[in-house]
Amino acid sequence: DDHNNIWVSHPYKGVYKIRVKDMRTKSVLLYTDKKGLPSTFNNHIYKVKNRIAVGTEKGVYEYNATKDKFEISNFFNPIFGKKYVRYLKEDAQGNIWFIEEKKLGVAQYNGKTYNILYIPELNGKTLGGFEHINCVDKNNVFIGAQKGFYHLNYEKYLANDVKQQVRISLVKSFGKSDKVLFGGYFGDVNENAAQKIAPKIKHGWNSFHFEYSSTVSKNKANTFYSCYLKGFDEKWSALDKKTEKDYTNLPAGDYVFMVKTHDNLGNESAVASYEFTILPPWYQSIVAYLVYGLIFLGIIYLVYKRQQRKITNQRIAFLKEQEHTKYMHQLEMDKSEKEIIKLKNEKLELEIETKNSELASNTMHLVQKADMMSKIKGELFKLKKELKDDTQTADFNKIIRLLNAEEKSDESWEQFSVHFDKVHVDFIKHLKDTYPAITSNELRLSAYLKMNLSTKEIAKLMKISPRGVEIGRYRLRKKLNVPSNVNLFEFFNAV
CATH class of the missing domain: 2.60.40.10 (Immunoglobulins)
Known part of the structure; x- marks a missing residue:
């Protein structure tokens, strides 16, 4: 090197630096993995670009004289990376010839950067441990081989550019x-x-x-x-x-x-x-999907037809039952008028008893429904107060509006009034005819009073407070001209 040191690499011990003075050995220093090399094995030392470079199994390392150790070369690493370079040689044009394991290549210098070019024709032709490249000029490069050497006209080799197809x-x-x-x-x-x-x-x-x-x-x-x-x-x-x-x-x-x-x-x-x-x-084809659609529509059609047939059969059975009842009734009339009247009265009593039972059941159902709707609304209002998400609050408001609409629905009352009139012989119709000014709510209150329901039960059914029931009772008494000493339950039973 520039300080007249002789550098020698050993196949399995590392790299030696021999200091010579007056043609005599002054000192011998050994550089191993403790001095920056990745390993003590397979190190190959060369002087390239006026640098002491070592080709290793993990790339090219360079000697740092200030630190007296080897480091990854900032110059060679961008060119060779982690390649296992066994031989390095610089030519007159600044190109760096190298042998990577058994592959011969050239790091071509274009004035700024290096581009690697491999020469695959000579792969495996060099002798391991005795690699040698002699770059005489661009037309004469000699590569040592197992039996002699190869001559390469590098300039002509580069000019051998054939368009690839x-x-x-x-x-x-x-x-x-x-x-x-x-x-x-x-x-x-x-x-x-x-x-x-x-x-x-x-x-x-x-x-x-x-x-x-x-x-x-x-x-x-x-x-x-x-x-x-x-x-x-x-x-x-x-x-x-x-x-x-x-x-x-x-x-x-x-x-x-x-x-x-x-x-x-x-x-x-x-x-x-x-x-x-x-x-x-x-x-998965379009035809298959069309077939799937037709099968689905066919199933829907079959289900629909089956349901229609079921309804038709039920209607026919109902009509047959009615005809049978009429026939039996006619037979009974032929036997005895008194017997018919007796049976008719018994039947009417049974129907009244059944209707009374149904009416009571429907009434309790209405009470329970009103109570449950009230509880659900109460729980929803509690949950709504705890919500922070506007979207969820809007959803809760929608549910509450639906519940309010259900509470205001007159469908349950219409069913109730039909059953009530059947049991109590057109009681509601009679009130409407007798007192034309009576309102729908007053008719409902009259029906509940005739059933002798408590104020609390009436309040739940009408969705008002017990106080509101009392006020309604007072107004109803006044509209029907019922004296204060007459009980409304007794008055309605006499109607």
Whole structure:
């Protein structure tokens, strides 16, 4: 080096620095992993770019005289990274020749940066441990080999630039049997062959085999391929010398298979492509979905017809039962008028008793319903106060409005009034006819009073307070001209 030190690498001990003075050894220092090297094995020392550089299994390291240790080289690391460089040699043009394991390459200098170029024709030709490259000039580079040496005209090698072309020669699909979709293009190999029709493949043949090759027969060893299946792959494949590619069990969809070539000089071909479509399975086709829709509509129609038939049969059975009842009734009338009257009275009493039972049941149901609606509204108001989300508050308000609308519904009252008039012989109708000014609420209150319900029960049924019931009772008494000493229950029973 610049200080007249002699550097020597040992295959398994590390790197030695020998200080010489007056042709005598002054000192010997050993640099190992304790002095910055990644390992004591496989270290190869060279002087390149006036730097003491060591090729290791983890990249190129450089000697730092200030720290007296080896470090990852800031100069060589951007060029070689973590490559295992066994040999380094600089030529007159500033290029750095190197041997990476058994591959020969050149880090070409363009005045600013370095670009790596491999020479695959000489891969494995050098002798491990005895590597040597002699760069005489651009036209004469000598590389030591196992039996002599190789002569390389580097300038001519770089000029040997052939335009790359790639062609897809075979496309096959696989299913229950093989099917050749494309057998190659036999026109001018220097022209691109445009695919006219993209075949549509049945879903059963969804595995594919592609074969391709470069149209340049020269330097086949330096040709690499990269593939990409649009619609399936996420990125182009790594460079490979294989001239075939397989895909299995591809889903339904549109695809474009693309392939391109690269050579060791960095040349890249145009992309060759092949388009195809895999059809969905029959059970996912448009026709299948139409059939599914028709089946669904057919099921709905059958259910509808069955329900209609059931209703018709029930109506017929009801009419038959009515006819039978009329017939039996006529027979009884023929036997004896008194017997008929007796049976009729018994039947009426039974019907009245049944209607009374139904009326009582309906009344209790109305009371329970009113009570439950009130409790639900109360719980909803409590939950609403705890909500902070405006959307949820709006939903609660909607539910409360629905409950209020249900409470105001007259449907339950209409059903109740029908049953009530049947039991009490048109009591409500009689009140309407006798007292035309009476209101609907007053009619309802009159019915509840006739049933002798408590004030609390009436309040729940009418959705008012007990006080409101008392006021309603007072107004009703006044409208019907009932004296204060007459009980309203007794008055209505006499009507």
